[in-house]
Amino acid sequence: MDGQYGDSTRSVKAAASEHIPGQPVSSPPVPASAYHLSADESEPGDTYGRSSNPTWRQLESALADLEGATSALTFGSGMAAITSVLRVLATPGTTLVVPADGYYQVRLFAAEYLAPRGVTVHEVRAADMCAAAETADVVMAETPVNPTLDVVDLHALALTCRARGATLVVDNTAPTPLGQQPLSLGADLVVASATKALSGHSDLLAGYVASSHADVMAAVARERLLSGAILGPFEAWLALRSLGSAGLRFERQCHNAMATALMLRDHPAVRSVRYPGLPDDPAHAVACRQMRRFGGLVSFELADAAAVHRLVERSDLLVAATSFGGLHSCLDRRARWGDPVPDGFARLSLGIEDTDDVIADLTAALA
CATH class of the missing domain: 3.40.640.10 (Type I PLP-dependent aspartate aminotransferase-like (Major domain))
Structure with missing residues (x-):
């Protein structure tokens, strides 16, 4: 059973x-x-x-x-x-x-x-x-x-x-x-x-x-x-x-991640987006074969490091933190840790906030 x-x-x-x-x-x-x-x-x-x-x-x-x-x-x-x-x-x-x-x-x-x-x-x-x-x-x-x-x-x-x-x-x-x-x-x-x-x-x-x-x-x-x-x-x-609450939390995080990835993909300030759940993501076909859910992380690239910092400053919901998977949506500019990524590359960990609030907050902060 x-x-x-x-x-x-x-x-x-x-x-x-x-x-x-x-x-x-x-x-x-x-x-x-x-x-x-x-x-x-x-x-x-x-x-x-x-x-x-x-x-x-x-x-x-x-x-x-x-x-x-x-x-x-x-x-x-x-x-x-x-x-x-x-x-x-x-x-x-x-x-x-x-x-x-x-x-x-x-x-x-x-x-x-x-x-x-x-x-x-x-x-x-x-x-x-x-x-x-x-x-x-x-x-x-x-x-x-x-x-x-x-x-x-x-x-x-x-x-x-x-x-x-x-x-x-x-x-x-x-x-x-x-x-x-x-x-x-x-x-x-x-x-x-x-x-x-x-x-x-x-x-x-x-x-x-x-x-x-x-x-x-x-x-x-x-x-x-x-x-x-x-x-x-x-x-x-x-x-x-x-x-005991992991299933409930992870479901919301994955839902928020998919909605956010779709929004970021179409935003003019965003140069690129990676999320395995996006149908046009290079890894989507493989992800569909082996993943039941696509996770709560979305990676995307802005113009430069300053653009990433401005996004956090203008947001009411984002927390600047390097871990992920928590209740709060967190943003981390990965080049600061030595990852081989562009200066404007950011990893976004979606929390359990209401989806509409996350999308509205990010849209306003990117404007």
Whole structure:
């Protein structure tokens, strides 16, 4: 029956506590660093806060359910999840492919940490991922890529990786599991920042890994234990609390993004727009094959950096911020972070404001 539920129902069910009479409907956080130990040292159970926590487990179960995985592991941030996976998979002597047009800190980690330790790193744009995978051992893909919103054909990439024997890791942050299911398309692992749309309130950092490969997940869990890149129990509880409304929030964000992309596409001050949901977007055909929703991000280009700053200053609704997926619509000029984009390139994260208000506000601010 679960496969027939809508996104909001799936989100509510994933975040719900067990139906036990007399127990809270919403599970409280367990902020424990130490637990009572059993005299039977072989008896399983929680022992120390860096190795396990009941609130983690509930959140991990919810995330695994949403991603279609057998298990998930939470981390202190999205980057903590990504770097832990890459430290496990990209060992000295292996060849790693990372997105050249995706999240820039992944490239920095590969170049500054992995390459000096004997990993051959190739930075490859979304359009060239399949070709690059033919000689790779590990492929780290992001789709849609942040911030350009190009789309990688995950099914084709997974087939190439499988033929090569390479491991495919997909960053599913932008579309969320409510918009895209990489594991069902052939990916081996999903990584994501739960900081963004899943938590959705711009008030916590969290990341996760999801997979059905028990051996890889055991190695990643060991890496988390030894590195200490854990999620705090209170943050885990906040993420779990937010997850129940993720379907409702993400639906509004996607609706606002589509309406905004259509408006920006026809505005004379806008030089170009990228949104996978636009019928004339270069990635639309691939996006339609693998995405259920097209996400809450829209990228567009204005004349220059000053034009981007003026847009924020004239807007009553836009917040200048570098994260995305929150309740508020946020604008970020990506060149300030070193992304290889024009000075007037902006990434717009649509919030949950009323659609008509967002369109009217942006139209007035661009005038």
